[in-house]
Amino acid sequence: MKTGYVALIGRPNVGKSTLLNRLLGQKLSIVSRRPQTTRHNILGIKTTDQAQILYLDTPGIHQAASRALNRYLNKAAGSALTGVDVAVWLIDGKGFRSDDCLVAEKLKAAEVPTILAINKVDRVQDKKLLLPLIAEASARYPFAAIVPISGLEGINLDRLEQAIFEHLPEGPPLFPADQLTDKPQRFFAAEIVREKLFYYLGDEVPYQLTVEIEAFQEAPDLVRIYAVIWVEREGQKRIVIGRQGEVLKKAGQKARLELEEWLGRRVYLNLWVKVKPGWSDDERLLKQLGYAD
Structure with missing residues (x-):
């Protein structure tokens, strides 16, 4: 092995x-x-x-x-x-x-x-x-x-x-055979939401956008996920939400469907867009938002 x-x-x-x-x-x-x-x-x-x-x-x-x-x-x-x-x-x-x-x-x-x-x-x-x-x-x-x-x-x-x-060394497995990753579910929930936003936003905003999971509540038949989408300016917030909320609604629906397939349960997904000025150029804020591998 x-x-x-x-x-x-x-x-x-x-x-x-x-x-x-x-x-x-x-x-x-x-x-x-x-x-x-x-x-x-x-x-x-x-x-x-x-x-x-x-x-x-x-x-x-x-x-x-x-x-x-x-x-x-x-x-x-x-x-x-x-x-x-x-x-x-x-x-x-x-x-x-x-x-x-x-x-x-x-x-x-x-x-x-x-x-x-x-x-x-x-x-x-x-x-x-x-x-x-x-x-x-x-x-x-x-x-x-x-x-x-x-x-x-x-x-x-x-x-x-x-x-x-x-080129691999000999040695026993370090993880159970059925384990896929060491990241928690809430990490991938944030990633899936961010991916769908990138898809619908195209060339607008992505570098100044990040997603933070505020709550990940599990029940036998339902997972409730509350996520905040952080941007740096009010103008970016309007772009992410879209006219009459269209962009946010489409991205949220697509993310929810993928999350349900991934988790094997129904998902309630709540998305909220907020402004945190200069987060992408502030090391303290980056750590608060999970950028601390």
């Missing part, structure tokens, strides 16, 4: 959360088209007859670290490399970008066996175009393996997991 921690690391919007969900065979991390959707290190546990692989989905490492929230995201991603057994560095099939240089610096400092996963190869029509990228990658960093994959389509994930398995 092998057991070990595997950090999924890379720049924003490169597909780490999509890959984690595909590897686990079910949705754990929220996804959206917006960069920096993932804001916390999220543990996903996969147990087989041969191994227990403890995947860490991480925020995207990026250069724009001017605000406290951005600095927190970079720090959280970097901390995920401490003590892991393997790192999987994701880039996309279009090649390296400027933010990838920051990822390389953190990996060199961590000195952990690293597998390069060239993601989104389903979008590369001529696969021969990947050969120069693989050659460039080999010259950039001493990778333990280089695997072209598609997290969305599930391409070559068996090869990726085999490469991971080869």
